[in-house]
Amino acid sequence: MSILTGNEAFAAMAAGQSIECRHKDATVFDAIGNFPATVFFDTDHEFRIAIVFMTIGEIQVPEAVKEMPAKGIQCFTPSVLTEELSKGFKWKNSANDLVLLNRGLVHLVQEHAETHAKALIAVSGGSLESPAETVVAKPEINVAEPEPVNEIEQVLGPIANKQDNDLSVANLQKLQQEAEQLCNKPAEESTEDKYQALLNDLVGRAAVAATPAEANALIGYTKEWTEEQRKPLLTAISNRLVQLSPKPVDEQPPSLMVQIQNAPDLTTLDALEIDVSARAPEIQPKLMDYVKKRRFELENAPDAVAS
Structure with missing residues (x-):
């Protein structure tokens, strides 16, 4: 769940998002319409984009996205065949991406995809409990030493052993190279360096986000961050949301008022009256x-009377 500041919430609402609010001491969010307008300036309240739910079996599941995300946005799809219950991927607008979107299986928040997977498992009569392992007695003599763990196979997981997968040889080789690079990373690489690199990337992406949804989705990368670590990104997202939000209402009427005052004929005035509505x-x-x-x-102009 991404918590928004008052400014971020107001910008998101101006962009057409549904906003919910709660007091910081409360546990439940409520519709923003149940709060006074001054709540956006009250630091004792916090906000979030309203979550729309659907029901699968008896479980309330956050709805999957219905519109195509921007390219490069981190997405998640429910997975009933893996322990993690979700698979992450970057939206590329590929044929596979569109299939997942059309089938209602694309989420922007990992927890939503995991909840979706749990609901699918439950409605099928399945369980999340791991099956008990069968213990096989082994002789105490001639016990072989355990084979060393192959780190690359751990990274590749079941994909490398799948017999009927649709990966080409080139793609499998590329995946193996990426796995080798991952396993060969220096152990001394600090967490601070990783944080700073990811922060710089996210701030840069926030600055060029094409839509409010694209900007807000970047929060999903910071689930393990502290509030202090997340602050620079929230500032960048807030600035971009302000840039993407419509101009304030008080900047628009003077221009329309002048057009009305200078309307050359009734046809033009009728069109401007539609703009007023x-x-x-x-x-x-x-x-x-x-x-x-x-x-x-x-x-009542002279020309109108003469005609």
């Missing part, structure tokens, strides 16, 4: 006053 309800009466005034001027 799309503006904020609190400014519509004022704009309609200008429409009525200009309509009266046009209908």
Whole structure:
């Protein structure tokens, strides 16, 4: 769950997202409509993008995404065949990605994909408990030394041993090379270096995020971070959300008002009146006053009377 600040929540709401709020001492979020507008400036409250649920069997599962994520966004799909219960992948807009999307199996949060997998297992009558291992008695003599663990095989896992997989030889070789690189990384590589490298990457991606959803999805990479570690990324995301949000309402009416006042004919004025209906309800009466005034001027102009 990604916790938003008041500014981030307001920007997300302006971009069309549904927002929920709760007091920091509470355990349950509620719809933002049940709170006063001043709650965005109250540091005792926290926010999140509302989660829409679907029901599988008797389990409430967060809905999978329905629109294509931006390329490069980290996604997760439920997995009923692995212990982790989810598989992560970067969205590439490939044929396989689109199949998962069309089947409702793409999530932006790992925990949501895991909950989805648990529900699928439960509705099928399955269990998450591991089967008991069968103990086989072994003679006490001629016991062979255990073979050394092959780190590369551990990384490749069941893919390398699968007989009927659809991986090409080239792809399998590439995967093996990546596994070797992973296993050969220096042991002394510090956690701080990894954090700083990932932070720099995420901040850069936040700065060029194309949509609010793409920017907010970056929080999913920081689940193990502390609040202090996450702060620079939250600042970068907040700045990008402000850039992506629509201009404040008070910057728009003067331009439309001038257009209404200078409308050259009734046809143009009718089109501008339609634009008024799309503006904020609190400014519509004022704009309609200008429409009525200009309509009266046009209908009673000398040319109009002569015609």
